[in-house]
Amino acid sequence: xxxxxxxxxxxxxxxxxxxxxxxxxxxxxxxxxxxxxxxxxxxxxxxxxxxxxxxxxxxxxxxxxxxxxxxxxxxxxxxxxxxxxxxxxxxxxxxxxxxxxxxxxxxxxxxxxxxxxxxxxxxxxxxxxxxxxxxxxxxxxxxxxxxxxxxxxxxxxxxxxxxxxxxxxxxxxxxxxxxxxxxxxxxxxxxxxxxxxxxxxxxxxxxxxxxxxxxxxxxxxxxxxxxxxxxxxxxxxxxxxxxxxxxxxxxxxxxxxxxxxxxxxxxxxxxxxxxxxxxxxxxxxxxxxxxxxxxxxxxxxxxxxxxxxxxxxxxxxxxxxxxxxxxxxxxxxxxxxxxxxxxxxxxxxxxx
Amino acid sequence: xxxxxxxxxxxxxxxxxxxxxxxxxxxxxxxxxxxxxxxxxxxxxxxxxxxxxxxxxxxxxxxxxxxxxxxxxxxxxxxxxxxxxxxxxxxxxxxxxxxxxxxxxxxxxxxxxxxxxxxxxxxxxxxxxxxxxxxxxxxxxxxxxxxxxxxxxxxxxxxxxxxxxxxxxxxxxxxxxxxxxxxxxxxxxxxxxxxxxxxxxxxxxxxxxxxxxxxxxxxxxxxxxxxxxxxxxxxxxxxxxxxxxxxxxxxxxxxxxxxxxxxxxxxxxxxxxxxxxxxxxxxxxxxxxxxxxxxxxxxxxxxxxxxxxxxxxxxxxxxxxxxxxxxxxxxxxxxxxxxxxxxxxxxxxxxxxxxxxxxxxxxxxxxxxxxxxxxxxxxxxxxxxxxxxxxxxxxxxxxxxxxxxxxxxxxxxxxxxxxxxxxxxxxxxxxxxxxxxxxxxxxxxxxxxxxxxxxxxxxxxxxxxxxxx
Numbered sequence: 001x002x003x004x005x006x007x008x009x010x011x012x013x014x015x016x017x018x019x020x021x022x023x024x025x026x027x028x029x030x031x032x033x034x035x036x037x038x039x040x041x042x043x044x045x046x047x048x049x050x051x052x053x054x055x056x057x058x059x060x061x062x063x064x065x066x067x068x069x070x071x072x073x074x075x076x077x078x079x080x081x082x083x084x085x086x087x088x089x090x091x092x093x094x095x096x097x098x099x100x101x102x103x104x105x106x107x108x109x110x111x112x113x114x115x116x117x118x119x120x121x122x123x124x125x126x127x128x129x130x131x132x133x134x135x136x137x138x139x140x141x142x143x144x145x146x147x148x149x150x151x152x153x154x155x156x157x158x159x160x161x162x163x164x165x166x167x168x169x170x171x172x173x174x175x176x177x178x179x180x181x182x183x184x185x186x187x188x189x190x191x192x193x194x195x196x197x198x199x200x201x202x203x204x205x206x207x208x209x210x211x212x213x214x215x216x217x218x219x220x221x222x223x224x225x226x227x228x229x230x231x232x233x234x235x236x237x238x239x240x241x242x243x244x245x246x247x248x249x250x251x252x253x254x255x256x257x258x259x260x261x262x263x264x265x266x267x268x269x270x271x272x273x274x275x276x277x278x279x280x281x282x283x284x285x286x287x288x289x290x291x292x293x294x295x296x297x298x299x300x301x302x303x304x305x306x307x308x309x310x311x312x313x314x315x316x317x318x319x320x321x322x323x324x325x326x327x328x329x330x331x332x333x334x335x336x337x338x339x340x341x342x343x344x345x346x347x348x349x350x351x352x
Numbered sequence: 353x354x355x356x357x358x359x360x361x362x363x364x365x366x367x368x369x370x371x372x373x374x375x376x377x378x379x380x381x382x383x384x385x386x387x388x389x390x391x392x393x394x395x396x397x398x399x400x401x402x403x404x405x406x407x408x409x410x411x412x413x414x415x416x417x418x419x420x421x422x423x424x425x426x427x428x429x430x431x432x433x434x435x436x437x438x439x440x441x442x443x444x445x446x447x448x449x450x451x452x453x454x455x456x457x458x459x460x461x462x463x464x465x466x467x468x469x470x471x472x473x474x475x476x477x478x479x480x481x482x483x484x485x486x487x488x489x490x491x492x493x494x495x496x497x498x499x500x501x502x503x504x505x506x507x508x509x510x511x512x513x514x515x516x517x518x519x520x521x522x523x524x525x526x527x528x529x530x531x532x533x534x535x536x537x538x539x540x541x542x543x544x545x546x547x548x549x550x551x552x553x554x555x556x557x558x559x560x561x562x563x564x565x566x567x568x569x570x571x572x573x574x575x576x577x578x579x580x581x582x583x584x585x586x587x588x589x590x591x592x593x594x595x596x597x598x599x600x601x602x603x604x605x606x607x608x609x610x611x612x613x614x615x616x617x618x619x620x621x622x623x624x625x626x627x628x629x630x631x632x633x634x635x636x637x638x639x640x641x642x643x644x645x646x647x648x649x650x651x652x653x654x655x656x657x658x659x660x661x662x663x664x665x666x667x668x669x670x671x672x673x674x675x676x677x678x679x680x681x682x683x684x685x686x687x688x689x690x691x692x693x694x695x696x697x698x699x700x701x702x703x704x705x706x707x708x709x710x711x712x713x714x715x716x717x718x719x720x721x722x723x724x725x726x727x728x729x730x731x732x733x734x735x736x737x738x739x740x741x742x743x744x745x746x747x748x749x750x751x752x753x754x755x756x757x758x759x760x761x762x763x764x765x766x767x768x769x770x771x772x773x774x775x776x777x778x779x780x781x782x783x784x785x786x787x788x789x790x791x792x793x794x795x796x797x798x799x800x801x802x803x804x805x806x807x808x809x810x811x812x813x814x815x816x817x818x819x820x821x
Contacts, residue, residue: 128592254802266776269768295385306378309374310374
């Protein structure tokens with residue numbers, strides 16, 4: 001089945017993370033090649049799985065345009081991760097820098113891991129009538145390519161804040177290290193969740209940690225979350241040193257942050273908002289209806305518009321703009337996952 | 353300057369400021385986000401029920417009063433949200449009027465040499481020295497021209513200065529984007545004033561000449577819409593609908609309206625019908641049996657010849673060439689069998705329609721379920737009876753809309769895409785080159801995309817080196 005192939009790709013992504021870390025510490029170019037190759041191998045398997053899934057759907061729908069596997073939460077997450085990894089590999093090739101590969105592999109690993117964890121329906125499902133439109137392809141693929149571009153700009157922006165904050169008492173240092181700590185905790189918690197779950201179908205997120213039925217373990221997990229944040233706070237300056245040793249310069253990070261948004265913003269506008277509006281107009285009889293998904297897309301759009309205006313007109317630089325890019329991706333994430341998990345609306349195909 | 357002029361200028365500056373724009377981004381975003389959390393429904397009970405989940409009912413009622421006062425349960429159409437959007441539009445207009453003339457003037461004005469002190473402060477700088485003498489000036493200019501740059505040359509006392517620029521006019525694109533937002537807002541305004549939205553449920557075989565608006569008012573359409581037939585296809589062995597469609601007919605002044613020469617038009621999800629600016633969208637469907645609902649069968653006689661039959665509920669009918677009289681005594685839209693083998697009805701969707709037929713022949717009474725989708729059940733002691741459909745028991749839910757603003761929305765959307773792509777993908781490029789003796793310096797004034805700019809300068813320099821040597 002296609003989802004098993006995609007899970008294997010996810011394993012390669014998780015595998016790439018320690019190799020990237022070793023590369024960063026050792027600065028050995030051979031290890032660097034190995035890291036990139038692992039990620040590339042993961043992406044190739046991922047593409048193969050994607051094509052397999054396309055064929056499985058084609059066998060049901062008999063339409064090329066409507067068989068692109070992006071019709072539910074699982075498929076969209078898989079496509080998002082694929083776009084992210086391919087986008088990263090492109091940047092790595094273009095700029096000849098492997099400096100943030102480790103974070104890409106973390107997010108890619110979390111992404112594929114989530115599909116296992118949240119117990120999403122991963123079997124190929126027939127299309128509901130509302131999704132039977134050629135706009136599906138244009139609207140959803142472009143939206144997710146934009147999300148992936150925002151994700152890349154998020155990573156570089158976060159790194160940029162970390163790299164340029166030497167003062168442990170500054171707000172940006174607190175901000176970035178806390179976020180980093182939470183990300184690490186979520187990553188490790190997810191691995192524990194998978195290992196401890198007896199039945200792979202019944203895995204629940206944070207079941208083994210924060211939401212454990214045993215009070216002591218739950219408290220311990222919350223404490224360790226704080227611990228992670230503290231460790232991240234305490235040792236991020238060491239990370240800064242490693243990154244600086246590595247000649248990762250803030251210009252490069254700021255550049256990628258900007259490029260990610262400059263690429264993602266028009267794609268998101270045309271694919272997410274405009275195509276979405278046209279499709280809604282044809283399918284639901286209104287181009288805009290303040291549905292939660294629509295509203296949060298608009299908010300996402302406003303945050304990135306804020307970024308561009310702050311950068312171009314106000315001339316904000318460095319950390320201020322990076323901070324907006326970080327917030328932008330958190331909002332994007334809510335638009336993508338949060339709306340489906342917490343709010344109800346018309347975009348229910350994206351729920352689990 | 354008079355006091356009035358001063359005030360005027362202050363107001364103008366306020367509305368043309370980016371600070372206002374950026375603040376509006378934030379305030380509108382927060383407002384819109386609140387609207388996705390608080391239920392957007394006018395009924396007080398819904399709001400109170402929502403809040404009493406997290407607080408006592410008394411407090412929830414108090415909260416409702418605040419919400420009602422600020423229109424938070426109809427936030428997107430509230431006076432203050434509309435006001436914010438209006439401010440946003442005003443800000444865009446004033447901003448553009450403020451900046452656009454300056455930009456256009458800068459295109460027309462003659463380029464001037466910059467003092468070297470300003471050039472040297474630019475964030476990106478590359479310097480190369482050559483040992484041999486050469487005609488650097490023409491080589492640099494040729495190279496830049498080959499790369500699509502427009503060049504201006506100045507002989508200043510300090511050095512020879514070349515200003516190169518490319519895609520300068522793309523600065524206008526951002527005003528195209530801003531204009532497109534105004535067009536979209538105008539389209540939305542036209543839609544709210546001269547358009548309407550509503551829905552109508554038409555039972556198969558009936559018609560209606562009005563729609564019901566979202567706030568419950570009847571909107572006369574000026575013509576009558578009939579639904580001749582409604583169908584749902586389900587995926588095999590599943591309750592997931594594959595497709596649903598209505599066959600509509602429009603009658604205006606007692607005359608049928610023809611579409612492409614046909615009276616009946618099929619509408620499906622994603623395939624609406626438009627007439628006189630009013631669009632009909634297939635939205636939903638449901639089960640609502642009527643008095644005149646009709647069971648339709650096909651009876652196959654001894655020679656296998658199909659004979660169509662129809663009957664209402666509990667109405668007796670004869671099979672051709674037989675003495676038996678038949679009637680429908682029960683109907684199930686979704687007949688299922690539970691674990692104990694008992695029959696039950698799963699839903700009101702017609703997933704697996706079945707009828708219970710009663711056969712009465714010379715005092716003998718027998719009954720049998722006939723399932724539409726299972727041919728084995730069609731065989732009866734009196735011959736093969738196929739259950740075709742129950743006609744007139746489902747309604748089609750149609751979304752009705754009239755919106756004269758839509759063409760503006762489409763035009764604005766297209767403009768917005770063009771404007772954004774041009775302004776973000778074709779950024780204007782400016783290089784300054786100074787040549788003094790054997791030293792050539794390249795400068796770039798913007799720090800946006802520094803790494804790539806440096807890379808591109810590096811490319812130009814290596815090409816130049818190749819040409820000189």
